[in-house]
Amino acid sequence: MNYKDYIKWERMPTNWCPGCAIGTVFKQTAFALADMDLAASDMTVVSGIGCSGRAAGYFNVDSVHVTHGRALPVAEGIKRANPKLKVIVFSGDGDLVGIGGNHLIHAARRDVDLAVICINNATYGMTGGQMAPTTPTGAKTLTSPHGSSYAPINIQGLITSNRRHWFARASAFHVAHLQRTIREAVEWPGFAFVEVMAFCVENFGRRLGFKSGHEMLVNLKEGFKPRSGPEGPLGPLELGVVKHDDQAS
Ligand SMILES: Cc1ncc(C[n+]2csc(CCOP(=O)(O)OP(=O)(O)O)c2C)c(N)n1
Numbered sequence: 705m706n707y708k709d710y711i712k713w714e715r716m717p718t719n720w721c722p723g724c725a726i727g728t729v730f731k732q733t734a735f736a737l738a739d740m741d742l743a744a745s746d747m748t749v750v751s752g753i754g755c756s757g758r759a760a761g762y763f764n765v766d767s768v769h770v771t772h773g774r775a776l777p778v779a780e781g782i783k784r785a786n787p788k789l790k791v792i793v794f795s796g797d798g799d800l801v802g803i804g805g806n807h808l809i810h811a812a813r814r815d816v817d818l819a820v821i822c823i824n825n826a827t828y829g830m831t832g833g834q835m836a837p838t839t840p841t842g843a844k845t846l847t848s849p850h851g852s853s854y855a856p857i858n859i860q861g862l863i864t865s866n867r868r869h870w871f872a873r874a875s876a877f878h879v880a881h882l883q884r885t886i887r888e889a890v891e892w893p894g895f896a897f898v899e900v901m902a903f904c905v906e907n908f909g910r911r912l913g914f915k916s917g918h919e920m921l922v923n924l925k926e927g928f929k930p931r932s933g934p935e936g937p938l939g940p941l942e943l944g945v946v947k948h949d950d951q952a953s
Contacts, residue, residue, distance in 0.1 A: 707731070707738040712764045719758060723917020725876035725902035726823055730759050732879050733794065733821060736886040747790040750779040752799035755830045755904070756823035759794040773804030776811045779818050790819070790890055797824040797838040797899075801857060805837070812863050812895050819889040820897045825904040826856070833907030844911050860938060860946065863897050870896040870947040873938055876903070877924035881943060888945065901928055901943075 711734055720726050737747070744765040751760035753772035760767040770778045775795045783791045793800070800808055800822050811818065827845055828834040835848040838859075842851040863871040870892045874882040882900065889896035903909055903920040914920050931944035938944050 705738050705741055705743070707734040710734040710737050710744065710764055712762055715762055718762055720755060721906045723905050723920075724755070725825065725900075725904075725917070725920070726756050726759065728876045728879065729821065729823055729882065729900050729902065730762065730794075732883045733759075733792075733886050734763075736883045736890065739883070739887055740890065742790060742890070746788070747792060748782055749792045749794055750775045750782065751793070752795040752804060753830070754796035754799050754828070756794065756796035756825075757799055763794075773799055773802070773807065775799060776804060776807040776816075776818070776820070780811060780816045783817055787817075791817070792890060793818055793820040795820075795822065796829065797822055797826065798828040798836045801859060802828070802837050805857075809862065812869070812897065813866055815866065815868050815894045817894055818896070819886070819892070820895070821886060821889070822859075822897065822899050823902045824859075824899050825902045825908065827904055827908040829904040829907050833904065833911065843908075845908065846911075859897070859899050863895075864937065864946055864948070866895075868894060868948060868950050870894060870945070870949075872896075872898045872945040873901065873928075873943050874898055875901040875924045875928045875943055877921050878928065878930075878943060881930065885945065892947070894949075 749763045749767040751757035752775035760769040775793045779791045826838045833846045835845040837857040839852045872885045874885045905917045931942040
Protein backbone atom coordinates (compact mmCIF):
# COMPACT_ATOMS: atom_id res chain seq x y z
CA MET A 705 0.00 0.00 0.00
CA ASN A 706 0.97 3.61 -0.50
CA TYR A 707 1.17 5.97 2.49
CA LYS A 708 -1.57 8.06 0.87
CA ASP A 709 -4.00 5.16 1.35
CA TYR A 710 -3.83 5.62 5.14
CA ILE A 711 -4.96 9.26 5.05
CA LYS A 712 -8.52 10.61 4.79
CA TRP A 713 -7.84 13.20 2.09
CA GLU A 714 -11.39 14.56 2.20
CA ARG A 715 -10.59 15.82 5.74
CA MET A 716 -7.50 17.74 4.61
CA PRO A 717 -6.28 20.30 5.53
CA THR A 718 -5.92 19.30 9.16
CA ASN A 719 -6.75 21.70 11.98
CA TRP A 720 -3.09 21.71 13.11
CA CYS A 721 -1.39 25.12 13.07
CA PRO A 722 1.14 25.92 10.33
CA GLY A 723 4.54 24.61 11.46
CA CYS A 724 3.06 22.18 14.04
CA ALA A 725 5.08 19.00 14.68
CA ILE A 726 2.04 16.71 14.82
CA GLY A 727 1.63 16.65 11.03
CA THR A 728 5.17 15.36 10.64
CA VAL A 729 4.58 12.51 13.09
CA PHE A 730 1.24 11.73 11.45
CA LYS A 731 2.89 11.46 8.03
CA GLN A 732 5.79 9.35 9.33
CA THR A 733 3.23 7.00 10.90
CA ALA A 734 1.53 6.66 7.50
CA PHE A 735 4.96 5.93 5.94
CA ALA A 736 5.64 3.26 8.57
CA LEU A 737 2.25 1.60 7.97
CA ALA A 738 2.90 1.58 4.21
CA ASP A 739 6.35 0.10 4.83
CA MET A 740 4.69 -2.75 6.77
CA ASP A 741 2.01 -3.05 4.09
CA LEU A 742 -0.57 -3.30 6.85
CA ALA A 743 -4.13 -3.59 5.50
CA ALA A 744 -6.47 -0.90 6.82
CA SER A 745 -8.85 -3.66 7.93
CA ASP A 746 -6.10 -5.20 10.12
CA MET A 747 -5.56 -2.13 12.26
CA THR A 748 -7.27 0.61 14.19
CA VAL A 749 -6.19 3.94 15.67
CA VAL A 750 -7.36 5.29 19.02
CA SER A 751 -6.79 8.88 20.17
CA GLY A 752 -7.76 10.85 23.23
CA ILE A 753 -8.54 14.57 23.39
CA GLY A 754 -6.14 17.30 22.30
CA CYS A 755 -4.55 18.54 19.08
CA SER A 756 -2.62 15.26 18.79
CA GLY A 757 -5.84 13.37 19.43
CA ARG A 758 -7.36 14.77 16.27
CA ALA A 759 -5.18 12.30 14.35
CA ALA A 760 -7.70 9.46 14.79
CA GLY A 761 -10.07 11.30 12.46
CA TYR A 762 -7.42 11.76 9.77
CA PHE A 763 -6.34 8.10 9.40
CA ASN A 764 -8.29 6.27 6.72
CA VAL A 765 -8.99 3.28 8.97
CA ASP A 766 -11.63 2.43 11.57
CA SER A 767 -10.64 4.72 14.42
CA VAL A 768 -11.97 6.09 17.69
CA HIS A 769 -11.56 9.55 19.21
CA VAL A 770 -12.33 8.95 22.87
CA THR A 771 -12.76 11.07 26.01
CA HIS A 772 -9.75 12.78 27.55
CA GLY A 773 -7.18 10.40 29.04
CA ARG A 774 -9.06 7.25 28.09
CA ALA A 775 -7.32 6.19 24.88
CA LEU A 776 -5.49 3.28 26.54
CA PRO A 777 -8.46 1.50 28.17
CA VAL A 778 -10.51 1.84 24.97
CA ALA A 779 -7.57 0.53 22.92
CA GLU A 780 -7.16 -2.37 25.33
CA GLY A 781 -10.85 -3.23 25.01
CA ILE A 782 -10.54 -3.30 21.21
CA LYS A 783 -7.42 -5.47 21.38
CA ARG A 784 -9.05 -7.94 23.77
CA ALA A 785 -12.19 -8.15 21.61
CA ASN A 786 -10.18 -8.70 18.43
CA PRO A 787 -6.61 -9.79 19.22
CA LYS A 788 -5.69 -9.99 15.52
CA LEU A 789 -5.98 -6.22 15.11
CA LYS A 790 -2.89 -4.00 15.37
CA VAL A 791 -4.07 -1.33 17.75
CA ILE A 792 -2.24 2.00 17.57
CA VAL A 793 -2.76 4.77 20.09
CA PHE A 794 -1.85 8.23 18.79
CA SER A 795 -2.26 10.96 21.40
CA GLY A 796 -0.65 13.77 23.36
CA ASP A 797 1.49 13.81 26.49
CA GLY A 798 -1.26 15.59 28.41
CA ASP A 799 -3.77 12.96 27.40
CA LEU A 800 -1.59 9.87 27.91
CA VAL A 801 0.73 10.88 30.73
CA GLY A 802 -1.28 13.63 32.47
CA ILE A 803 -4.98 12.93 32.75
CA GLY A 804 -4.55 9.34 31.51
CA GLY A 805 -1.48 8.65 33.66
CA ASN A 806 -3.07 5.96 35.80
CA HIS A 807 -4.16 4.02 32.72
CA LEU A 808 -0.61 4.32 31.38
CA ILE A 809 0.93 2.82 34.52
CA HIS A 810 -1.37 -0.18 34.41
CA ALA A 811 -1.47 -0.81 30.65
CA ALA A 812 2.35 -0.87 30.72
CA ARG A 813 2.42 -3.07 33.83
CA ARG A 814 0.04 -5.57 32.22
CA ASP A 815 2.05 -5.42 28.97
CA VAL A 816 -1.06 -4.91 26.83
CA ASP A 817 -0.19 -5.43 23.16
CA LEU A 818 -0.53 -1.83 21.94
CA ALA A 819 1.71 0.59 20.02
CA VAL A 820 1.49 3.98 21.67
CA ILE A 821 2.73 7.07 19.80
CA CYS A 822 2.86 9.93 22.27
CA ILE A 823 3.35 13.44 20.89
CA ASN A 824 5.33 15.10 23.66
CA ASN A 825 5.07 18.86 23.12
CA ALA A 826 5.55 19.38 26.86
CA THR A 827 2.26 21.25 27.24
CA TYR A 828 -1.53 21.09 27.01
CA GLY A 829 -1.51 22.58 23.51
CA MET A 830 -5.16 22.60 22.51
CA THR A 831 -6.35 24.47 25.58
CA GLY A 832 -3.81 27.28 25.36
CA GLY A 833 -0.49 25.98 26.67
CA GLN A 834 -0.93 25.14 30.35
CA MET A 835 1.84 23.47 32.38
CA ALA A 836 1.77 19.66 31.93
CA PRO A 837 3.54 16.85 33.83
CA THR A 838 6.06 16.84 30.97
CA THR A 839 6.87 20.57 31.12
CA PRO A 840 10.61 21.10 31.76
CA THR A 841 11.65 22.79 35.00
CA GLY A 842 11.80 26.55 34.53
CA ALA A 843 9.69 26.63 31.35
CA LYS A 844 7.21 29.48 31.13
CA THR A 845 3.66 28.44 30.31
CA LEU A 846 0.22 29.98 30.59
CA THR A 847 -0.11 28.63 34.14
CA SER A 848 3.55 28.99 35.16
CA PRO A 849 4.41 32.50 33.92
CA HIS A 850 7.54 32.61 36.12
CA GLY A 851 8.67 29.13 35.02
CA SER A 852 7.61 25.65 36.16
CA SER A 853 9.06 24.82 39.55
CA TYR A 854 8.48 21.07 39.14
CA ALA A 855 10.59 18.33 37.60
CA PRO A 856 9.00 16.70 34.52
CA ILE A 857 7.73 13.14 34.83
CA ASN A 858 10.22 10.44 33.82
CA ILE A 859 8.24 8.51 31.20
CA GLN A 860 11.15 6.21 30.39
CA GLY A 861 11.55 5.33 34.06
CA LEU A 862 7.85 4.63 34.41
CA ILE A 863 7.66 2.28 31.41
CA THR A 864 10.99 0.52 32.00
CA SER A 865 10.21 -0.16 35.67
CA ASN A 866 8.26 -3.13 34.32
CA ARG A 867 10.24 -6.31 33.83
CA ARG A 868 9.15 -6.76 30.21
CA HIS A 869 9.15 -3.41 28.44
CA TRP A 870 9.66 -1.52 25.19
CA PHE A 871 10.27 2.24 25.29
CA ALA A 872 11.61 4.54 22.59
CA ARG A 873 12.39 8.21 22.34
CA ALA A 874 12.26 9.73 18.87
CA SER A 875 11.92 13.27 17.57
CA ALA A 876 9.84 15.11 14.99
CA PHE A 877 13.09 16.31 13.38
CA HIS A 878 14.84 12.92 13.05
CA VAL A 879 12.21 11.52 10.69
CA ALA A 880 14.01 8.42 9.33
CA HIS A 881 14.63 7.24 12.89
CA LEU A 882 11.06 8.15 13.86
CA GLN A 883 9.61 6.08 11.02
CA ARG A 884 11.75 3.01 11.88
CA THR A 885 10.85 3.40 15.54
CA ILE A 886 7.11 3.52 14.84
CA ARG A 887 7.41 0.38 12.73
CA GLU A 888 9.30 -1.45 15.48
CA ALA A 889 6.68 -0.34 18.04
CA VAL A 890 3.81 -1.68 15.93
CA GLU A 891 5.65 -4.98 15.42
CA TRP A 892 6.61 -5.44 19.10
CA PRO A 893 4.34 -8.07 20.70
CA GLY A 894 3.48 -6.20 23.88
CA PHE A 895 3.19 -2.68 25.22
CA ALA A 896 5.36 -0.37 23.11
CA PHE A 897 5.59 3.32 23.94
CA VAL A 898 7.19 5.89 21.62
CA GLU A 899 7.82 9.28 23.21
CA VAL A 900 8.09 11.61 20.22
CA MET A 901 9.80 14.83 21.20
CA ALA A 902 7.76 17.48 19.45
CA PHE A 903 6.71 21.09 20.02
CA CYS A 904 3.77 23.46 19.97
CA VAL A 905 4.78 26.74 18.39
CA GLU A 906 1.58 28.73 18.83
CA ASN A 907 0.71 28.08 22.48
CA PHE A 908 4.08 27.24 24.02
CA GLY A 909 7.00 28.03 21.73
CA ARG A 910 6.18 31.70 21.36
CA ARG A 911 6.31 32.12 25.15
CA LEU A 912 9.79 30.61 25.06
CA GLY A 913 10.93 33.02 22.33
CA PHE A 914 10.62 30.80 19.24
CA LYS A 915 9.25 32.58 16.18
CA SER A 916 8.36 29.63 13.95
CA GLY A 917 7.99 25.88 13.69
CA HIS A 918 11.25 25.85 11.77
CA GLU A 919 13.12 27.38 14.72
CA MET A 920 11.63 24.73 16.99
CA LEU A 921 12.67 21.97 14.56
CA VAL A 922 16.24 23.30 14.61
CA ASN A 923 16.04 23.23 18.41
CA LEU A 924 15.12 19.51 18.27
CA LYS A 925 17.91 18.87 15.77
CA GLU A 926 20.52 20.51 17.99
CA GLY A 927 19.12 19.24 21.28
CA PHE A 928 18.58 15.52 20.65
CA LYS A 929 21.11 12.96 19.43
CA PRO A 930 20.93 9.21 18.79
CA ARG A 931 22.14 7.23 21.81
CA SER A 932 25.86 6.88 22.12
CA GLY A 933 25.99 3.48 23.83
CA PRO A 934 24.23 0.29 22.70
CA GLU A 935 22.57 -0.59 26.04
CA GLY A 936 21.06 0.92 29.16
CA PRO A 937 18.71 3.81 29.81
CA LEU A 938 18.60 6.78 27.45
CA GLY A 939 20.05 10.06 28.69
CA PRO A 940 17.52 12.92 28.79
CA LEU A 941 18.62 14.19 25.36
CA GLU A 942 19.17 10.80 23.71
CA LEU A 943 17.01 9.10 21.10
CA GLY A 944 16.74 5.33 20.82
CA VAL A 945 15.04 2.19 22.10
CA VAL A 946 15.21 0.58 25.54
CA LYS A 947 13.69 -2.88 25.68
CA HIS A 948 13.67 -6.04 27.70
CA ASP A 949 11.98 -9.24 26.61
CA ASP A 950 12.02 -11.80 29.36
CA GLN A 951 9.87 -14.13 27.27
CA ALA A 952 12.52 -14.43 24.58
CA SER A 953 15.22 -15.96 26.78
C1 LIG B 1 -12.12 15.64 31.13
C2 LIG B 1 -11.50 16.78 30.39
N1 LIG B 1 -10.66 17.62 31.03
C3 LIG B 1 -10.08 18.63 30.37
C4 LIG B 1 -10.37 18.86 29.05
C5 LIG B 1 -9.74 20.03 28.33
N2 LIG B 1 -8.70 19.65 27.42
C6 LIG B 1 -8.91 19.47 26.11
S1 LIG B 1 -7.52 19.16 25.24
C7 LIG B 1 -6.58 19.26 26.64
C8 LIG B 1 -5.09 19.14 26.59
C9 LIG B 1 -4.55 18.08 25.70
O1 LIG B 1 -3.16 18.08 25.80
P1 LIG B 1 -2.27 17.02 25.09
O2 LIG B 1 -2.81 15.66 25.29
O3 LIG B 1 -0.87 17.23 25.50
O4 LIG B 1 -2.48 17.33 23.55
P2 LIG B 1 -2.01 18.54 22.63
O5 LIG B 1 -3.23 19.42 22.46
O6 LIG B 1 -0.88 19.25 23.32
O7 LIG B 1 -1.60 17.87 21.37
C10 LIG B 1 -7.36 19.53 27.76
C11 LIG B 1 -6.84 19.72 29.14
C12 LIG B 1 -11.25 17.95 28.40
N3 LIG B 1 -11.55 18.08 27.10
N4 LIG B 1 -11.81 16.95 29.10
